[in-house]
Amino acid sequence: MDSVINAQQIVNGLQLGSIYALIALGYTMVYGIVRLINFAHGDFYMVGAFAAYGAFYLFNAYLGSGGVLAFVVLILAMAASAAIAQLANRLAYKPLRYKPRLSSLVTAIGVSMFLEYLFSALPVIGPNPRGFPEIIPKRMFTVGSAEISNYVVIDITVAAVLMVGLTLLIRRTALGKAMRAVSQDKDAARLMGIDVEKIISATFLIGGAFAGAAGLLAGMTYPRIQPYMGILPGIKAFIAAVLGGIGNIPGAVLGAYIMGLAETFATSYNSLLGEGIAFVILILVLLVRPTGLLGEKTADKI
Amino acid sequence: MSVLLSIQGMSHYFGGLKAVSNFNFDVPEGVIYGLIGPNGSGKTTAFNLITGIYRPTEGRVFFQDREITGHKPFRIVHQGIARTFQNLRIFGNMTVLDNVRVARHFRVRSGLVSSLLRLPSFVREEREVRDEAMRLLDIMHLGGRAEEQAKNLPYGELRRLEIVRALATKPKLILLDEPAAGMNPKEVADLMELIKRVRDDFKVTVFLIEHHMKVVMGICERIKVIDFGETIAEGIPAEVGRDPKVLEAYLGRRGA
Amino acid sequence: MGNLRSSRLVTVVAFALSAWRSRRGNLPLPRLLTVAVLLYAVIQLLSRTGILNGYFMIIINRSLVFVILAVSLNLINGIAGQFSLGHMGFAAVGAYVSGSITTLIFMYTSEQVASIGGNIVFVIAIIVGGLAAAVVGFLIGFPSLRLKGDYLAIVTLGFGEIIRTILNNISVVGGPRGLLGIPKFSNFTNIFVFTFLTIVALRNLVQSSYGRALLSIRENEMAAELAGVNTTRGKVMGFAIGAFFAGVAGGLLAHLLQIAHPTQYGFYASALVLIMVYAGGMGSLTGSIIAAFFLTFLTEALRVGIDQLRDRVGIPVGTEWTMVIYALLLILVMLFRTDGLMGMREAKLLVIDERKK
Numbered sequence: 001m002d003s004v005i006n007a008q009q010i011v012n013g014l015q016l017g018s019i020y021a022l023i024a025l026g027y028t029m030v031y032g033i034v035r036l037i038n039f040a041h042g043d044f045y046m047v048g049a050f051a052a053y054g055a056f057y058l059f060n061a062y063l064g065s066g067g068v069l070a071f072v073v074l075i076l077a078m079a080a081s082a083a084i085a086q087l088a089n090r091l092a093y094k095p096l097r098y099k100p101r102l103s104s105l106v107t108a109i110g111v112s113m114f115l116e117y118l119f120s121a122l123p124v125i126g127p128n129p130r131g132f133p134e135i136i137p138k139r140m141f142t143v144g145s146a147e148i149s150n151y152v153v154i155d156i157t158v159a160a161v162l163m164v165g166l167t168l169l170i171r172r173t174a175l176g177k178a179m180r181a182v183s184q185d186k187d188a189a190r191l192m193g194i195d196v197e198k199i200i201s202a203t204f205l206i207g208g209a210f211a212g213a214a215g216l217l218a219g220m221t222y223p224r225i226q227p228y229m230g231i232l233p234g235i236k237a238f239i240a241a242v243l244g245g246i247g248n249i250p251g252a253v254l255g256a257y258i259m260g261l262a263e264t265f266a267t268s269y270n271s272l273l274g275e276g277i278a279f280v281i282l283i284l285v286l287l288v289r290p291t292g293l294l295g296e297k298t299a300d301k302i
Numbered sequence: 303m304s305v306l307l308s309i310q311g312m313s314h315y316f317g318g319l320k321a322v323s324n325f326n327f328d329v330p331e332g333v334i335y336g337l338i339g340p341n342g343s344g345k346t347t348a349f350n351l352i353t354g355i356y357r358p359t360e361g362r363v364f365f366q367d368r369e370i371t372g373h374k375p376f377r378i379v380h381q382g383i384a385r386t387f388q389n390l391r392i393f394g395n396m397t398v399l400d401n402v403r404v405a406r407h408f409r410v411r412s413g414l415v416s417s418l419l420r421l422p423s424f425v426r427e428e429r430e431v432r433d434e435a436m437r438l439l440d441i442m443h444l445g446g447r448a449e450e451q452a453k454n455l456p457y458g459e460l461r462r463l464e465i466v467r468a469l470a471t472k473p474k475l476i477l478l479d480e481p482a483a484g485m486n487p488k489e490v491a492d493l494m495e496l497i498k499r500v501r502d503d504f505k506v507t508v509f510l511i512e513h514h515m516k517v518v519m520g521i522c523e524r525i526k527v528i529d530f531g532e533t534i535a536e537g538i539p540a541e542v543g544r545d546p547k548v549l550e551a552y553l554g555r556r557g558a
Numbered sequence: 559m560g561n562l563r564s565s566r567l568v569t570v571v572a573f574a575l576s577a578w579r580s581r582r583g584n585l586p587l588p589r590l591l592t593v594a595v596l597l598y599a600v601i602q603l604l605s606r607t608g609i610l611n612g613y614f615m616i617i618i619n620r621s622l623v624f625v626i627l628a629v630s631l632n633l634i635n636g637i638a639g640q641f642s643l644g645h646m647g648f649a650a651v652g653a654y655v656s657g658s659i660t661t662l663i664f665m666y667t668s669e670q671v672a673s674i675g676g677n678i679v680f681v682i683a684i685i686v687g688g689l690a691a692a693v694v695g696f697l698i699g700f701p702s703l704r705l706k707g708d709y710l711a712i713v714t715l716g717f718g719e720i721i722r723t724i725l726n727n728i729s730v731v732g733g734p735r736g737l738l739g740i741p742k743f744s745n746f747t748n749i750f751v752f753t754f755l756t757i758v759a760l761r762n763l764v765q766s767s768y769g770r771a772l773l774s775i776r777e778n779e780m781a782a783e784l785a786g787v788n789t790t791r792g793k794v795m796g797f798a799i800g801a802f803f804a805g806v807a808g809g810l811l812a813h814l815l816q817i818a819h820p821t822q823y824g825f826y827a828s829a830l831v832l833i834m835v836y837a838g839g840m841g842s843l844t845g846s847i848i849a850a851f852f853l854t855f856l857t858e859a860l861r862v863g864i865d866q867l868r869d870r871v872g873i874p875v876g877t878e879w880t881m882v883i884y885a886l887l888l889i890l891v892m893l894f895r896t897d898g899l900m901g902m903r904e905a906k907l908l909v910i911d912e913r914k915k
Contacts, residue, residue, distance in 0.1 A: 037708045095893050102641060105708050106836055107892040109643075109829055114885035121878035231825070235719075238712065272727045279716035286705055286713060353784060379786035391781035393774050395841075395902060403767065404774040408786035410767045414795070417766040418759045420910075424766070431767065432912060471786050 007146040009264045015152045015221065017260025018159035022214035023237035024244070024252040025166065026085075026207025032183040032247035033203045035101060039108035040088055042234015043115040044081045044208045048215025049132070049225045050125065051080030056133050070135045074158070077216040078209035084115070085208025086201060094197070112234075119227035132223035155217045162213060163253060166206070170249065175202060183247065236263070239282045245295025254293060305367075306331040306475055306507050307352070307383075312361030314344075314351055321347040323532050325361065329475070329524075334501055334508040336522030336539075338515075340551070343528050345511040346388060349477050353385050354378045365475070380408055384468035385477035388511075390460050394453030398444060401452050401463060402435040405470035435470060441503075442466050442496070458489050462496070469504055476500065478510040482517045490514065494521050519543060527551070590761075590907055594754045598747075605746070615746055621854040622753040623811050628834040628846035629760050630803035635832070636840035637764055638796030639776025640702050641711045644718025645804055645831050648691040650823035651721065652805025653812035654731055656687030657740040660813065664741050680743040680813065684752070687809035688802045694721075695801020699794035718828055725820040736819030737812070744814035752810060756803050757908070760843060763799070765910045772796050776841075826881075833888045839898030844905040849898070857884075 023045055030038045055076040056069070063069040088111050096104045120127035139150045170176035181189040182199045190196050218233065219225050240259040244251025262281060267274025285292060307329040314322040322344040329335045339345055350356045352363055354375040362371045370378055384405075393401050410431065412424040439445045442462050447455060452463060461481060468476050481497070482490050494517060501508050512518045518525060518539070525542045527535040535545040542548055601618065604610040610618075631645045660683045664676070701713045731737045763769050774782035775789050775796075783789050812818040834853055838845025860880040867873045891898065 037712065092889055092893070096896075099896060102707055102711075103892050103896050105641075105711060106832065107889055109832070110885050110888035110892065112885075113826065113829060113881060114889065117878045117881035117885060121876050121882050123874055123876075127876070127878060235712075235715070239716075242709075242712070272723065275723045276720055279720050282716050283701065283713065286701060286709060290704060290709070355780065374788075374790075375780075375783040376786050376788050379784055385784055387781070391778045391784075393777035393781065395777060396770070396773055400770050400773070404770050404782065404787060405785040407767045407771045408788070412767075414763075414768055417768050418762050420762050420766075428767065428912070467785055 007144055009268055010261065011146050011148055011152055013261035013264035014257065015155045015260070016264060017257035018155045019214045019218050019221070020233065020237045020240050020260050021253045021256035022159050022162065022210045022217070023233060024240040024256040025163070025249065026211050027238050028241040028244070028246055028249060028252035029179075029203050029207050031241070032249075033179065033200055034093070034097070034104075036093065036104045036108065037238065038088075038093075038207075039105070039234070040111040040115060041085075041207065041211060042230030042232075042237070043112050044085050044088075044211040044230070045215040045218070045233060046119070046225070046227060046230035047084045047115065048077040048081040048212030049219040049229065050119065050215075051212065052077040052135075052216040052219055053130075053132060053225060056135055060133075065133075065135055065137065067136065070154075073135055074213060074216055078212040081212025081215060082205045082208035085204040085211070089201060089204040094200075112231075116227050116231070125227065127227060129224045129226040132219040132225050134223075135220060151221050155221055158213060158217060162210060166210075166249070169206075175199075179203060236278045239278050239285075241292075243281060243285050243292055245292030248292065248294045251292055251294035304331050305329070306365065307509065308364040308367075309348075309352070310362045310364070312348075312351060312358045312363065314347055314356060315359050322351065322358075323530075325528075325533070327526055327533075327536070329507060329509050331474075331507055332501070332505075333523045334497065334510070334521050336518040336525045337509070337511050337528065338513070338518050338525060339528040341513075343530060345528070346479060349385060349479055349511065352378075352477065353383060376408065379471050379473075382472070382474035383477065384471045384473035384475075386461075386464040386468055386479055386481065388479040388483060390457075390464060392452045392455075392460055392463060394451070396452055397449055398439065398452050398455065398463060399432070399435055399448040402438060402467050402470045403431055405467045406431045406435065409472075438466050438470055457484060461485070461493075465496070465500065469500065469506070473506055475507045475509060478508065478512075480511055480513060482512060482514040490517060493517070497521055590758065593907060594750075598750050601750075602746070617855060617858050619744065619746055619749050619814055620811075621851045622749045623807050623814070624831070624834065624850040624854050625753050625847050626756045626803055626807035626810070627831045628838065628850040629757060629843050630800045630807070631831050632835045632838075632841065632843060632846045633760055633763070633772075633803075634796050634800035635835055636842070636846075637769065637776065638772040638793060638800075640793060640796060641707055642698075642714040642797070642800070643711045643825070643828055643832065644698070644714040644716075644721070645800075646808075646823040646825075646828040647714075647718035647721040648695055648801040648804035649808030649811070649827075650725060650818070650820070651691040651694050651801075652684075652687035652808030653818040653823070654687075654725060654737060654808075655690040655805070656683040656809035657737050657812040657818045658731060659683040659686060660741050660743065661737070661739060676741075676743065677748075680741075680748070684806055684809040684813075688805035691805025691808065692798045692802035695804075696794055696798040698801070699797030702793045702797060703790055715825060715828075718823070718825060722820045722824055725823075731818075734820065736817050736822075738817055740812050740816045740818065742813060742816050744810045749810050749814070752806060756806065757843065757847065760803070761908050761910070764843065768795075773841075829888075830884070833884060833891075835898075836888065837891050837898050839900035839902060841902040842898070842900035842904055844903070844908055845898055845900030848900070853884075 023041065026041050027038065030036060030041070052073045055073045059069055059072055063072060092107050092111050093104055096107055119125045136150070136154065140147055170179060178189070178194045178199050179202070181192065181194055182196055186196055236259055237256060240255035241252045243258060244253070244255030259278065259281065262277050263274055266277040305328040309325050309327050312322060312325040313320070325348060337345055337348065347356070351358045354373050357372045362369055364370065365381055365383060370381060393404065410427060412427050416424040436445060436448060439448055442465070444459060444463060444466060447459065455463065482493055485493060497508055498521060500506055522539060525537065525539055526533060527542060527548045529551045534547045534551055535542050601610065605615055627645065627649060631642065634640050634642045660680060663679055698714060698717050702710055705713060725731060726734050771782070771787045771792050774785060774787055775792050779789055834849040835846055837853065838849030857880055860883060861877060864875050864877055864879055867875050
């Protein structure tokens with residue numbers, strides 16, 4: 001059983017966790033602001049992967065493969081996912097903002113199905129998996145007992161940079177302050193002159209962009225993409241957000257890394273367990289500590 | 303007069319915040335008992351502790367000499383305590399009649415299977431429940447509204463419906479959480495009549511929380527005044543009304 | 559043989575018609591039963607005479623199975639106000655359990671025995687499948703005690719996926735290939751009877767003291783508790799009963815298609831049933847019945863239309879467009895008709911008149 005926990009798996013787990021973290025942040029931010037489990041969030045990630053794929057073939061000829069191309073592709077993937085997220089927000093979620101919360105949830109399921117099946121129905125995309133190009137040439141090197149590719153470094157670094165950026169945005173900027181205000185009390189924020197809809201839009205844009213980045217990283221790392229690729233990572237990232245305490249940003253990151261590590265270890269032990277570990281974690285969290293690791297207890301007003 | 307409800311050393315904290323501190327009181331059987339105090343003085347919390355919505359941090363609750371501390375709310379209802387809510391909690395998308403019939407559910411003896419099959423015994427029992435609910439609604443002048451969706455009723459009638467629903471559980475003690483809130487003077491006068499009738503006709507002990515001094519002074523036979531979770535006066539209305547601490551803490555502040 | 563059956567059918571129709579006419583006479587058949595018998599007879603006659611061909615009968619059978627799934631999910635989501643996204647997980651339990659039972663029994667039984675006792679074994683297997691699903695539903699009901707709305711949705715979704723994963727990995731029931739060679743016992747008659755019984759049972763439940771207790775939990779859980787309703791028991795009971803009927807539906811489907819496959823019971827199948835419940839109206843059994851029929855037929859129509867577009871017109875469209883339209887439909891229903899077709903209303907036929915007798 002010495003293979004269950006070793007350096008290699010820790011590295012793989014952190015890499016997977018970085019991707020989950022980028023997705024989980026979008027879930028948790030949107031939930032924090034509008035109290036909606038955005039079921040379609042995993043599909044924004046899928047859209048990002050496809051946008052990256054398209055961008056690669058558009059610009060490959062001009063930019064060659066390497067850092068510049070990768071940066072352009074990253075920006076375009078983030079923009080595409082952000083745009084889709086905002087579109088979904090405006091068209092599908094906004095009209096239901098003050099209806100019972102479950103209606104938005106059901107609508108989100110609809111948006112999710114719509115994106116997945118639309119992508120698999122479109123002749124240029126189709127339902128079959130396709131290989132993802134090597135945007136940056138892959139190199140392997142050995143550190144101690146672990147085989148590490150430069151992709152591990154890229155995934156972890158990109159995620160870290162984006163997360164630091166987000167932290168700064170939330171802590172230091174007026175937008176961040178407004179976001180925190182809206183997440184605490186929408187009505188009070190409105191009375192303070194904050195344009196709540198604008199903040200919600202910004203949240204969807206940022207969350208979408210992060211999912212797009214995750215889509216690119218996942219495409220590069222596990223080089224196959226298809227229209228349904230967002231379902232499972234979406235659910236797992238959501239569970240990671242719940243594990244950390246939904247609505248809580250550091251919690252989402254923590255939960256995502258725990259999830260990435262747990263899944264990697266569980267899979268190496270037994271593939272069935274690997275598939276199911278996320279749900280086992282979810283059920284445990286909800287039974288033992290429904291507010292998550294870093295979540296706060298909320299009291300019902302009676 | 304025997305003691306119906308007895309609360310002994312009850313305290314409750316939310317986080318570090320003390321909402322109710324060392325409550326001690328006995329509600330005698332058959333009286334109309336009033337608990338008054340300014341906003342945030344722990345009145346509703348006290349009701350929530352008695353009815354099992356919260357579990358007291360300290361202290362014990364006895365009902366008819368049996369301890370009910372920490373029992374689940376529905377069990378406490380089964381033992382004979384019913385309540386209404388300060389902000390109405392009506393089953394809006396059900397008919398007025400069904401609102402009342404829900405409160406009879408726990409007394410239905412027929413099993414699930416006989417309800418699925420609509421066995422004759424079950425149909426008979428359903429009819430009994432219906433008749434009884436209608437009788438209660440008629441007494442409270444809501445009979446004409448029986449088939450209407452509850453959410454369509456005006457405010458005053460909803461307040462009455464909540465009382466009917468509470469009575470339908472056949473309680474020995476009914477807790478009324480600010481029954482006069484939001485009512486005009488005419489409605490308040492009717493309410494006072496109603497509360498007296500509830501006590502007299504249904505032989506129910508009434509325990510109410512109220513802001514409205516007129517109601518409290520007008521119908522309560524015993525009053526307890528609290529402030530910041532602590533008791534500052536207790537007695538019959540005439541005594542309490544003269545208590546300087548009460549005048550300062552409650553009446554004074556309101557009069558200002 | 560055919561003649562005998564036809565004449566039996568005529569008798570049934572005559573019986574139903576006379577009952578319809580003499581409601582106050584000596585044949586007090588309830589109206590709902592009368593309508594059901596007539597409906598059954600008409601479809602059966604149309605089918606015998608070949609006006610409704612086998613293809614149509616397949617769609618009707620599927621619709622009926624979806625009626626059971628939709629009304630049973632409505633009990634959980636619409637009546638009891640819980641939120642299950644894993645309804646097909648219950649159906650899977652029913653399908654695999656009942657399918658395994660009949661497959662095993664008839665593997666070692668001669669055909670003569672099968673033809674005599676087959677239907678009894680089938681009915682028992684279906685009910686055992688339903689009970690197995692109910693047990694699972696009972697267990698799933700427990701998280702619902704602590705969780706609300708969206709959290710519960712995720713847990714039930716997770717549960718559905720866990721069931722699917724487990725089935726995918728149990729080789730005795732075929733793993734990813736599915737459980738094959740299930741004997742074909744489901745037919746229009748027995749599916750119709752099960753559907754009818756499900757509707758009647760759920761109607762009786764909803765319009766009884768127990769049903770009102772469930773509704774009160776949906777409306778306001780705390781008020782329900784303080785009206786003496788054991789909300790814990792109510793919620794778990796709602797899940798268990800809903801799961802039972804979903805299990806029955808799964809069993810019927812398995813014996814209709816002669817296969818039970820993990821992919822039939824995934825999240826999107828559950829979402830399909832959810833669409834039916836929302837489109838029909840949360841809390842309205844009538845709405846669920848209509849929506850299940852309408853959407854099953856719509857799926858088929860879309861499939862045919864898409865095939866025509868591709869084969870005749872030459873536009874390269876895939877069957878995925880069916881689901882695209884479904885998804886759009888769901889979004890549009892939620893945006894423009896949140897209450898669904900029927901809201902919370904029921905057709906008169908399904909309302910028990912309490913003042914009668």
